[in-house]
Amino acid sequence: xxxxxxxxxxxxxxxxxxxxxxxxxxxxxxxxxxxxxxxxxxxxxxxxxxxxxxxxxxxxxxxxxxxxxxxxxxxxxxxxxxxxxxxxxxxxxxxxxxxxxxxxxxxxxxxxxxxxxxxxxxxxxxxxxxxxxxxxxxxxxxxxxxxxxxxxxxxxxxxxxxxxxxxxxxxxxxxxxxxxxxxxxxxxxxxxxxxxxxxxxxxxxxxxxxxxxxxxxxxxxxxxxxxxxxxxxxxxxxxxxxxxxxxxxxxxxxxxxxx
Amino acid sequence: xxxxxxxxxxxxxxxxxxxxxxxxxxxxxxxxxxxxxxxxxxxxxxxxxxxxxxxxxxxxxxxxxxxxxxxxxxxxxxxxxxxxxxxxxxxxxxxxxxxxxxxxxxxxxxxxxxxxxxxxxxxxxxxxxxxxxxxxxxxxxxxxxxxxxxxxxxxxxxxxxxxxxxxxxxxxxxxxxxxxxxxxxxxxxx
Numbered sequence: 001x002x003x004x005x006x007x008x009x010x011x012x013x014x015x016x017x018x019x020x021x022x023x024x025x026x027x028x029x030x031x032x033x034x035x036x037x038x039x040x041x042x043x044x045x046x047x048x049x050x051x052x053x054x055x056x057x058x059x060x061x062x063x064x065x066x067x068x069x070x071x072x073x074x075x076x077x078x079x080x081x082x083x084x085x086x087x088x089x090x091x092x093x094x095x096x097x098x099x100x101x102x103x104x105x106x107x108x109x110x111x112x113x114x115x116x117x118x119x120x121x122x123x124x125x126x127x128x129x130x131x132x133x134x135x136x137x138x139x140x141x142x143x144x145x146x147x148x149x150x151x152x153x154x155x156x157x158x159x160x161x162x163x164x165x166x167x168x169x170x171x172x173x174x175x176x177x178x179x180x181x182x183x184x185x186x187x188x189x190x191x192x193x194x195x196x197x198x199x200x201x202x203x204x205x206x207x208x209x210x211x212x213x214x215x216x217x218x219x220x221x222x223x224x225x226x227x228x229x230x231x232x233x234x235x236x237x238x239x240x241x242x243x244x245x246x247x248x249x250x251x252x253x254x255x256x257x258x259x
Numbered sequence: 260x261x262x263x264x265x266x267x268x269x270x271x272x273x274x275x276x277x278x279x280x281x282x283x284x285x286x287x288x289x290x291x292x293x294x295x296x297x298x299x300x301x302x303x304x305x306x307x308x309x310x311x312x313x314x315x316x317x318x319x320x321x322x323x324x325x326x327x328x329x330x331x332x333x334x335x336x337x338x339x340x341x342x343x344x345x346x347x348x349x350x351x352x353x354x355x356x357x358x359x360x361x362x363x364x365x366x367x368x369x370x371x372x373x374x375x376x377x378x379x380x381x382x383x384x385x386x387x388x389x390x391x392x393x394x395x396x397x398x399x400x401x402x403x404x405x406x407x408x409x410x411x412x413x414x415x416x417x418x419x420x421x422x423x424x425x426x427x428x429x430x431x432x433x434x435x436x437x438x439x440x441x442x443x444x445x446x447x448x449x
Contacts, residue, residue, distance in 0.1 A: 022295075023291060023295040023299070023313060023316055023317055023320065024288050024291040024292045024295055026317055027287075027288075027291050027317055027320040027321060027324075028285070028287070028288050028291070030317070030321060031284070031287070031321070031324060036321060036324060036325060037325070038280070038284070038324060038325060038326075038327050038328050039325055039326060039328060039329065040328065041328045041329075043328075043329070044326075044328060044329035047329075119331065119333070119334075121424075122420060122424045122425055122426050122429075123420075123426070124426075125426070126426070
């Protein structure tokens with residue numbers, strides 16, 4: 001019964017299809033009666049302009065944020081905190097420039113989606129185009145970071161919202177070694193912008209990159225605040241400083257073992 | 260209308276579009292008459308219900324009219340119109356949840372099986388085309404849409420590329436795969 005009904009429906013459909021449909025009349029009637037108007041050319045020019053601006057903006061945002069991402073990585077070297085194992089996880093999460101890279105990725109995805117709206121997107125090899133866009137944005141972002149643009153911008157007070165850094169957290173500290181008090185196992189660390197913190201080195205402190213750091217070494221320290229002092233459970237120097245110090249053969253021993 | 264018909268009969272779609280925009284919007288009726296049957300047939304592949312398909316086609320022409328000044332003259336008007344029809348059909352499929360029936364012709368599979376060696380031959384044989392329409396609905400949508408445009412609507416690769424906004428290479432690949440799938444579909448699962 002069901003099958004027969006379907007056959008009849010198909011037959012009716014075919015009969016109707018063979019009749020000359022007069023959609024034209026109803027279309028023209030609707031246009032007249034409902035006063036359907038054509039969109040003005042300005043609408044399309046505006047749409048096209050907004051699209052182009054959207055593509056440009058999203059790519060500029062990608063370039064800038066990727067440059068900022070590299071800069072923040074350079075400043076904090078967040079991966080260095082992972083040398084401390086689980087203890088370093090929290091400082092790593094706090095210093096890794098997450099939102100820079102996330103927004104950069106979102107912006108590049110938006111840019112690519114907007115590019116798809118252009119007719120050339122399917123006439124040309126779109127995958128190659130995406131690759132060019134990605135390589136260009138990453139490349140320009142890298143160059144911007146290398147030419148020192150961020151260092152100049154960092155000093156602008158108006159840009160502190162973007163460039164203002166947090167050099168200490170509840171369980172971590174980033175700074176330069178200013179002084180070593182061998183008798184009391186206390187290091188003086190200068191946090192950028194002049195603040196100094198005295199770091200008490202705990203007896204069980206770990207030194208994942210060894211003890212070969214000297215005054216001026218950039219340090220990443222994990223531990224706990226004890227009033228205005230910081231008790232260090234782990235200290236590591238940034239690799240590039242280490243290399244320089246090693247080349248100069250300045251190998252001060254820290255911890256009292258070779259005094 | 261008859262005098263007008265004769266006057267505008269030899270004009271291309273694109274020339275009529277220019278006249279509709281610059282002179283008289285009533286001339287749009289010529290374009291609608293030119294394409295109403297073709298679009299009804301095209302939309303009919305996706306929306307088997309005649310009345311619903313007719314509504315979709317009407318919407319296509321209204322949308323096309325509203326956006327006529329945004330028509331890219333580098334494209335063919337027919338491709339542009341089919342693009343709108345394609346989008347509207349997809350929207351309608353989502354709205355109506357397409358019901359596809361492959362029943363109703365007991366001889367269909369037997370007839371098809373006899374000809375699976377040469378798919379081109381089947382498309383050329385008029386009596387088999389109707390049966391094949393049903394078979395095509397069994398394909399994944401992205402293969403179904405290229406087969407419909409290429410074989411039933413007789414569109415070129417360039418036109419299909421413009422309608423579906425995919426590259427020429429992708430059109431060729433999908434058509435070839437679709438043909439193979441059609442053959443496999445009926446040799447392995449009759």
